[in-house]
Amino acid sequence: MKKLLSTVLVTVLCVALFAGCSSKEEPATTASAAASAEATEAALSGTVATNGSTSMEKVIAALSEAFMAKNPDVTVTYDATGSGAGITAATDGTADIGLSSRNLKTEETGLDATVVALDGIAIIVNKSNTVTDLSLEQIAGLAKGEITNWKEVGGPDTPVVFVGREAGSGTRDGFESIVDVKDACKYEQELTSTGAVIAAVAANENAIGYASLSAVDETISAIQVGGVDCTEETVLDGSYAIQRNFNIITKQGAELSAAAKAFIEFALSDEAATIIKNAGAIPPSGK
Amino acid sequence: MKARNITEKIMHGIFIVCGMISIVAVVGISAYMIISGLPAIKEIGLKEFLLGQVWKSTASEPLFGILPFIMSSFLATFGAILIGVPVGLLMSVFLSKIASPKLASAVRPAVELLAGIPSVVYGLVGMIVLVPFVMDVFGVKSGSTLFTAIIVLAVMILPSIVSVSENALNAVPKKYEEASLALGATKVETIFKVSIPSAKSGITAGIVLGIGRAIGEAMAVMMVAGNVANMPKLFGSVRLLTTAISSEMSYASGLQKQALFSIGLVLFVFIMIINVILNTLLKGGNRNEN
Numbered sequence: 001m002k003k004l005l006s007t008v009l010v011t012v013l014c015v016a017l018f019a020g021c022s023s024k025e026e027p028a029t030t031a032s033a034a035a036s037a038e039a040t041e042a043a044l045s046g047t048v049a050t051n052g053s054t055s056m057e058k059v060i061a062a063l064s065e066a067f068m069a070k071n072p073d074v075t076v077t078y079d080a081t082g083s084g085a086g087i088t089a090a091t092d093g094t095a096d097i098g099l100s101s102r103n104l105k106t107e108e109t110g111l112d113a114t115v116v117a118l119d120g121i122a123i124i125v126n127k128s129n130t131v132t133d134l135s136l137e138q139i140a141g142l143a144k145g146e147i148t149n150w151k152e153v154g155g156p157d158t159p160v161v162f163v164g165r166e167a168g169s170g171t172r173d174g175f176e177s178i179v180d181v182k183d184a185c186k187y188e189q190e191l192t193s194t195g196a197v198i199a200a201v202a203a204n205e206n207a208i209g210y211a212s213l214s215a216v217d218e219t220i221s222a223i224q225v226g227g228v229d230c231t232e233e234t235v236l237d238g239s240y241a242i243q244r245n246f247n248i249i250t251k252q253g254a255e256l257s258a259a260a261k262a263f264i265e266f267a268l269s270d271e272a273a274t275i276i277k278n279a280g281a282i283p284p285s286g287k
Numbered sequence: 288m289k290a291r292n293i294t295e296k297i298m299h300g301i302f303i304v305c306g307m308i309s310i311v312a313v314v315g316i317s318a319y320m321i322i323s324g325l326p327a328i329k330e331i332g333l334k335e336f337l338l339g340q341v342w343k344s345t346a347s348e349p350l351f352g353i354l355p356f357i358m359s360s361f362l363a364t365f366g367a368i369l370i371g372v373p374v375g376l377l378m379s380v381f382l383s384k385i386a387s388p389k390l391a392s393a394v395r396p397a398v399e400l401l402a403g404i405p406s407v408v409y410g411l412v413g414m415i416v417l418v419p420f421v422m423d424v425f426g427v428k429s430g431s432t433l434f435t436a437i438i439v440l441a442v443m444i445l446p447s448i449v450s451v452s453e454n455a456l457n458a459v460p461k462k463y464e465e466a467s468l469a470l471g472a473t474k475v476e477t478i479f480k481v482s483i484p485s486a487k488s489g490i491t492a493g494i495v496l497g498i499g500r501a502i503g504e505a506m507a508v509m510m511v512a513g514n515v516a517n518m519p520k521l522f523g524s525v526r527l528l529t530t531a532i533s534s535e536m537s538y539a540s541g542l543q544k545q546a547l548f549s550i551g552l553v554l555f556v557f558i559m560i561i562n563v564i565l566n567t568l569l570k571g572g573n574r575n576e577n
Binding site: 054080081082158159160161166167168169170173182183187188189190191192199200203204206207 | 343344345346347415418422428429431513514515516524533535537538539540
């Protein structure tokens, strides 16, 4: 019963949280949009179905909220199914827009991928750790449990504790696929939020973990990967390795509804950049 | 007179409705757990599900073996009982037989307060105090271990054990103890040879209640146990039945989500078994006292 109650409470709180977000963003977006787009967008109606990456949930939720505030007659739906399923949905036409946090593979033809945001995954260690730079191979070795002592990568003679996220997490999926350690990681701790990973790394001087760039704070150090710092600039210019694109996938030649077209336009607009930034990702324009 | 009759009837109806709510809730939850828990077990296979040693729910070839969770839950509960029962039992003896009424009235609210502390607070204190402590004292590389979870659970189940055992000890007829003392037994001999054996069924009920609390705890354990689906090691990271559900539920989909419901069903069955044992014990205890 206690569990049930807490679940209900959490749900209510989440809803409240989202409600809070929307009311904060509404004035900004509606005010600036009202003048420019009133005539064309007032007539929009219908449903825009999006489907795909769980990592993009925050970005898409923020974007669709702002979009729906501007166009009250349009409903934007989102199914969190995973990038693969999102690409399939766009191919089959079961969704207007597929969402993918990886780029299209060469065999996935007939589709257009548009980058709406970039996401950097920082590699974080405890403040007292002397290691400042790791290569992708070293990170893979640490994650797979092949490197078990920090001295093997130039650190102190202490064991390595690899901390990560739970199965199904978008950050975990992103880290594991970019570092190429999918299903091969030897975790010491699997935590359910980015904040918990940061807290665990801050508390254990042996720890290494990964966290979304936007969540990195001064309690831990984000190390260089292949000699490159993890910052918004290095993610934008592509020099930082552990990063990925948040893509909008559309089918080539398919006629999109007016509402879906307007949504994509909105997602790429300058005013959406702030929304994307607030949602923890980096807009491709860098604004 | 008539108006009174009507209020009587209305209130009678309200009482019945309120009484039914708990039944509806229990039946509803049971039915839901069974309906939503069975499909995944059917798809995975009961043997693979219960006895499989590898849980990789999001791998390209997913594996859904929950033996690590069952073993971890079992060992964590067993460990908590191993530590919590002796301490709790002796604490209840202290409160019931040894302490002066004044001292007992100071200690008892403290124990009761322990029961009121939310589990997330246990987890928080465990995470910030106990995890680094275990890491330093036992020289392990990470303090988030089965051992840490056992310590947290042992403290959490103390109130259940203490309050039920103390009631049972207080209910032991004075004449038993007086007879023992009159025959020349010391106070300690009387406690261990007369009082505790007479209060046996009540103490067992307290222990079973503690087991129920320990096996169902998720939040506090999740914060100190590391949550990796390993076969349990005392100083290794473990994931329990409860934490397996709560840690993956937020992003789960498809068969993974169904499998989480199946874990819930397994946990539900365990708790039901414990409740049946508890009820039998309590009934047995009443019969003895009568």
